[in-house]
Amino acid sequence: xxxxxxxxxxxxxxxxxxxxxxxxxxxxxxxxxxxxxxxxxxxxxxxxxxxxxxxxxxxxxxxxxxxxxxxxxxxxxxxxxxxxxxxxxxxxxxxxxxxxxxxxxxxxxxxxxxxxxxxxxxxxxxxxxxxxxxxxxxxxxxxxxxxxxxxxxxxxxxxxxxxxxxxxxxxxxxxxxxxxxxxxxxxxxxxxxxxxxxxxxxxxxxxxxxxxxxxxxxxxxxxxxxxxxxxxxxxxxxxxxxxxxxxxxxxxxxxxxx
Ligand code: ADP
Numbered sequence: 493x494x495x496x497x498x499x500x501x502x503x504x505x506x507x508x509x510x511x512x513x514x515x516x517x518x519x520x521x522x523x524x525x526x527x528x529x530x531x532x533x534x535x536x537x538x539x540x541x542x543x544x545x546x547x548x549x550x551x552x553x554x555x556x557x558x559x560x561x562x563x564x565x566x567x568x569x570x571x572x573x574x575x576x577x578x579x580x581x582x583x584x585x586x587x588x589x590x591x592x593x594x595x596x597x598x599x600x601x602x603x604x605x606x607x608x609x610x611x612x613x614x615x616x617x618x619x620x621x622x623x624x625x626x627x628x629x630x631x632x633x634x635x636x637x638x639x640x641x642x643x644x645x646x647x648x649x650x651x652x653x654x655x656x657x658x659x660x661x662x663x664x665x666x667x668x669x670x671x672x673x674x675x676x677x678x679x680x681x682x683x684x685x686x687x688x689x690x691x692x693x694x695x696x697x698x699x700x701x702x703x704x705x706x707x708x709x710x711x712x713x714x715x716x717x718x719x720x721x722x723x724x725x726x727x728x729x730x731x732x733x734x735x736x737x738x739x740x741x742x743x744x745x746x747x748x749x750x
Contacts, residue, residue, distance in 0.1 A: 505639045506609065509543070509616045513672065513749060514634065514643040516664070518656020520625040522648045523677035525553040526723050527713065527742070528622040531644070533730040534739070534746035536579050540617040543574060543581040545608075547634055548624040549600060552586030559726025563587060571612040578731045583611050601633050608637050618750070626656070627663040635667040642672035644710065644749060649679045649697030657698075661705060672749050673708030674698055678715035711745040714738065 506512060515528040529544060536542040546554035555561060558577045564587050565573045574581035585607075613619065621640075624630050634640070643664050647657035661671055676698035681690045692715060702709040713719070716738055722729045729738045 503636060503639050506619060508613050509619045511617065511641045512619045512638055513641055514621040514623050515646060516623040516643050516660050517625050517646045518660040519653045522646055522653050524625060524646050525557060525622050526719060527646050527675060527677060528620050529554065529557045530728050530730045530742040531746050532580050532620045533578055533728055534743045535618055535750060541615060543613050543616045543619045545619060545621045546584030546586060547621050547630060549585045549630055550624060552584045554582055554584040554622060555586040556726055557723055557728060558582050567612050571610045573612050581613060601629055604630060604633055605637055627660055632667065635669050640669045642670040644672050645674045646677050647674065647698050648677055649694035654697050654701050671707055673710035674702045675710045675745055676712045679712055681715040710748050711741060713741045
């Protein structure tokens with residue numbers, strides 16, 4: 493405890509949680525939070541007990557994705573009690589700070605360090621941490637404070653996103669977090685009228701990068717209006733359209749990481 497107060501790195505497991513993975517991206521807006529939540533819901537659909545920690549302190553999106561708003565309660569120890577929707581437990585900086593308030597915290601990292609170990613998850617098979625984009629203090633703090641089983645990197649197939657995805661992967665390797673693999677998002681768009689497939693951001697950029705970096709390729713999520721709209725409604729595609737092709741794609745990734 494004293495080590496934490498002095499800010500020294502102490503990597504430890506999270507009480508009651510069997511496996512912890514992070515979902516990370518180099519760039520923002522590539523679909524990281526959408527993947528994190530649909531992955532969590534896909535794993536939950538395999539009858540595992542799943543939680544999601546939204547560590548995207550500057551742009552928390554889990555409250556919206558899971559349609560959760562309430563301010564979390566604390567237990568007698570002062571630990572935060574996660575909110576629950578669709579069978580998944582969730583804790584987000586967004587619950588605490590509100591969706592529209594800019595984060596102007598001093599000691600943000602200290603707060604985060606505490607938050608990581610002061611949530612009453614109960615027994616979980618898997619905790620998915622939605623990281624902020626990039627390679628900043630938050631990612632380092634989490635990597636140094638929590639024993640991560642590994643990280644899933646997500647990228648679109650554009651060069652500009654892939655360059656940052658590489659940087660992200662290198663950072664996690666440097667701090668000894670295993671990389672579970674890389675997911676390609678928004679590569680293919682299928683026209684709903686004529687079924688013609690268009691590769692808006694390029695076709696195989698992520699696959700190519702995974703080969704070059706010797707990382708596992710975990711799968712491909714199409715660019716689809718359903719994914720976007722259902723996310724905005726707070727009813728993610730994996731729970732709302734469990735038999736869809738989109739859901740199948742998220743489940744394929746989930747199978748590979750479990
Ligand atoms: P990040 O966490 O990387 O910033 P988000 O998950 O918030 O990105 O996604 C950014 C936007 O793209 C959101 O509006 C989301 O609904 C949309 N989006 C993500 N993945 C897809 C997809 N495969 N198809 C269509 N829209 C998507």
